[in-house]
Amino acid sequence: MPKQPTFPPLAVTVDLVVLTIRADRLQALTVRRGEAPYEGEWALPGGFLRPDEDLPDAAARELREETGLPADGFHLEQLASYGAPDRDPRMRTVTVAYIALAADLPAPTAGTDAAEARWQPVDELLDGPIRLAFDHSEILRDGVERARGKLEYTPLAAAFCPPEFTISELRRVYEIVWGRTLDPRNFHRKVTRTAGFLQETADTTTRDGGRPARLYRVGTITQLHPPLLR
Amino acid sequence: MPKQPTFPPLAVTVDLVVLTIRADRLQALTVRRGEAPYEGEWALPGGFLRPDEDLPDAAARELREETGLPADGFHLEQLASYGAPDRDPRMRTVTVAYIALAADLPAPTAGTDAAEARWQPVDELLDGPIRLAFDHSEILRDGVERARGKLEYTPLAAAFCPPEFTISELRRVYEIVWGRTLDPRNFHRKVTRTAGFLQETADTTTRDGGRPARLYRVGTITQLHPPLLR
DNA sequence: GCAAAAGTGTTGGGAGTACACCCATGA
DNA sequence: TCATGGGTGTACTCCCAACACTTTTGC
Numbered sequence: 054m055p056k057q058p059t060f061p062p063l064a065v066t067v068d069l070v071v072l073t074i075r076a077d078r079l080q081a082l083t084v085r086r087g088e089a090p091y092e093g094e095w096a097l098p099g100g101f102l103r104p105d106e107d108l109p110d111a112a113a114r115e116l117r118e119e120t121g122l123p124a125d126g127f128h129l130e131q132l133a134s135y136g137a138p139d140r141d142p143r144m145r146t147v148t149v150a151y152i153a154l155a156a157d158l159p160a161p162t163a164g165t166d167a168a169e170a171r172w173q174p175v176d177e178l179l180d181g182p183i184r185l186a187f188d189h190s191e192i193l194r195d196g197v198e199r200a201r202g203k204l205e206y207t208p209l210a211a212a213f214c215p216p217e218f219t220i221s222e223l224r225r226v227y228e229i230v231w232g233r234t235l236d237p238r239n240f241h242r243k244v245t246r247t248a249g250f251l252q253e254t255a256d257t258t259t260r261d262g263g264r265p266a267r268l269y270r271v272g273t274i275t276q277l278h279p280p281l282l283r
Numbered sequence: 284m285p286k287q288p289t290f291p292p293l294a295v296t297v298d299l300v301v302l303t304i305r306a307d308r309l310q311a312l313t314v315r316r317g318e319a320p321y322e323g324e325w326a327l328p329g330g331f332l333r334p335d336e337d338l339p340d341a342a343a344r345e346l347r348e349e350t351g352l353p354a355d356g357f358h359l360e361q362l363a364s365y366g367a368p369d370r371d372p373r374m375r376t377v378t379v380a381y382i383a384l385a386a387d388l389p390a391p392t393a394g395t396d397a398a399e400a401r402w403q404p405v406d407e408l409l410d411g412p413i414r415l416a417f418d419h420s421e422i423l424r425d426g427v428e429r430a431r432g433k434l435e436y437t438p439l440a441a442a443f444c445p446p447e448f449t450i451s452e453l454r455r456v457y458e459i460v461w462g463r464t465l466d467p468r469n470f471h472r473k474v475t476r477t478a479g480f481l482q483e484t485a486d487t488t489t490r491d492g493g494r495p496a497r498l499y500r501v502g503t504i505t506q507l508h509p510p511l512l513r
Numbered sequence: 514g515c516a517a518a519a520g521t522g523t524t525g526g527g528a529g530t531a532c533a534c535c536c537a538t539g540a
Numbered sequence: 541t542c543a544t545g546g547g548t549g550t551a552c553t554c555c556c557a558a559c560a561c562t563t564t565t566g567c
Contacts, residue, residue, distance in 0.1 A: 061334045063293060063294070063295060063332075063334075064293070065293060065295065065366070065377050102293075102366065102377070104291045104293075104368070104375060105368045106368065107366060107367045107368060108364060108365070108366040108367075108377070131363055131364065133361055133363075134338060134361065134364045134379045135338070136295070136332065136337060136338040136379070137337045137338075138334070138335050138336065138337060145334060147295050147332070147338070147377070147379070149364045149366070149377070219519090220519085220520095221518075221519080236557070236558070236559090237518080237519080237520090238519090238520070238521080238558090238559080239556070239557065239558080241519080241520065241521095242520090242521085242556095243555095243556085245520095257519095259518090259564090259565060259566075261517090261518065261519095262516090262517055262518060262565085262566075263516080263517040263518025263519065263564080263565065263566080264517080264518055264519045264520080264563060264564040264565050265518095265519080265564065265565060266518075266519055266520090267519085267520095279512070279555080280510075282509070449546085450546085450547090451545075451546080466529095466530070466531075466532090467545085467546080467547090468531090468532085468546090468547070468548080469529070469530065469531080471546080471547065471548090472547090472548085473528090473529085475547095476528095487546095489537090489538060489539075489545090491544090491545065491546090492538085492539080492543090492544050492545055493537080493538065493539085493543085493544040493545025493546060494536060494537040494538050494544075494545055494546045494547080495537065495538060495545095495546075496545075496546055496547090497546085497547095509528080512529095
């Protein structure tokens, strides 16, 4: 590392791609900006890294502040960093993006400092007329692609489900995130055969209609062998 | 994003996990630090982000400076960011780590500002007595794991090979990075069957001994379907 | 009974593994 | 001629997609 230069003002922020499944669609949390630049436009939630805060702590704090919910109900992982010199017109800013996956949340979630917070379907945000502020469309696109890929080789789909869920509910997560249908019977066998993916409970439910379905919790493994291919 | 706070001095750096295969081992580029902190200890190459530079540009510039070679001979991609408040005793620093993969390079590569640069086997760096400065051991570990995973589902192993290479040479990349042997005959079929992985040339070589082997260039695909599982 | 969803059985094809075998070169 | 690695053929296994079929509930 060379001698450190003088410090041109530079800020580090943390931005969040918070994903959930609502109304059978993959949706992302967006906030309406209350001030310039991009005042009144939609953006991803986020904020400045504090002086004595590690990056994961900052992400968890922002998540709590924006959703009003404890961060331990989420899967939170680092996505990537973005630092184009002109990405924020106010000053030089490097942002570290995180993705958070959650089961369907109670309300449209009011943030503490954002003017308005709203879930919006990711396909509308990415393909529709809405442009997110800053480079947040790019960050959202990368986050969604990361989530899609992660479903293949990790048991992370369960992060979109309540603590106890049926195999059909898990399958619907895959179908919604990947945008394709899966054979219910083969899917059932595949996930129950993969040791450690699911932990069977004693309970069943009929909330999806039809014959009672066994309820499962997440298992212990972190990698799927073999992966479920898209 | 909240109102921006006053600026406590904060720096953004770029660190590099530069990997190559030398002497049948996976090796990483290390530099000996010429000043405190960690003076005289080994570290990953890296440096400060410049005021008007995007992150990939900074990574490419550092790579050129440290290896003395044009950055377009490398595969360069972002790994992750690290920002523990105490990771650099001098000041608050967030680093964006990149991984670079390259074919065997000419010399032990003298950097411009590092006291000394040296390739060192990653297993010695990770399991041996050497500790890298800062949190660079953790970054190296993450980078190696990323590289191992990427070989499974991308054609990136070719980044460790010269522009024209034989299937055996490609296979040896997998064997060295994964630390296991692969059946030469099945490997041959698997990679030649995957359309777009390899582009056949008209030439052959006997540099590996035995019957002349066909030389290939990298193909056009960026994802392997199906993946080559570890 | 009927609809709906859960879960099992079966079958055919495709991919992976193991390994026998032949090919083309250098020494 | 032999050693060395390149490349093909083949048999066996296992996984997976497709789909018929049975089970268990609500209405």
